[in-house]
Amino acid sequence: MSKRIEVKAAMSGIFYRTASPEEPPYVEVGTEVKKKQVLGLLETMKVFQKVRSPVDGKVAEILVENETPLKDGDVIFIIETE
Template sequence: MDIKEIQNLIKFVAKSGASEVKLEMEDIKITIRTGSDKTETTIVQAAPIPNMHQAAAPVATQITVPVDSNVNTESNESKYITVKSPIIGTFYRKPSPDKPNFVEVGTAINVGDTVCVIEAMKLFNEIESEVSGKIVKVLVDDSSPVEFDQPLFLVDPS
């Protein structure tokens, strides 16, 4: 199970309203507990034995990750649409240092307009808007690292 599948599971559980979900597979155990103010995920995974000549049981590693229960990362104003990062990488507001920003607050955008660039593994990926509207807020600083599904911009579709 990869990190993307775990993130999707956490979001699904938080949205479902379940108080606790346990998932056990051959080499991994995941417990997700939701409360009134936070969601907590515990992942227990069997680690390989460093020296294969020893006859010992696998060592279990446990990671507890607090996660905001508010999975919907949109602004308090529900009329805004959030443009999110489709990949992990470094966020850039302009195509090159000597060029102007793709968009500013107040810029009108259409579906397919480039709003930023995200560099991942030396590849510069142009991120296109999937909505039309006006940029209300830029949520990430230029040259900052971003995660998958991290909010980048708020757009007013009206």
């Protein structure tokens, strides 16, 4: 049975899908990911934190666009896991 796991913003901040504008996004829908793999970045008050996958699985949905300001607890990704 596959489960859908939500990945939420740990605090409010600006979400980035890439490390810099020239680089490709960390993940796309369908990307296979390992537990702790970096999915994106969250910038809060000039500090960047990595958003990591809590499980092994596959990126099922990306719910927010690059450079979107998020609130604490907003869902960013849905990871599908076995």
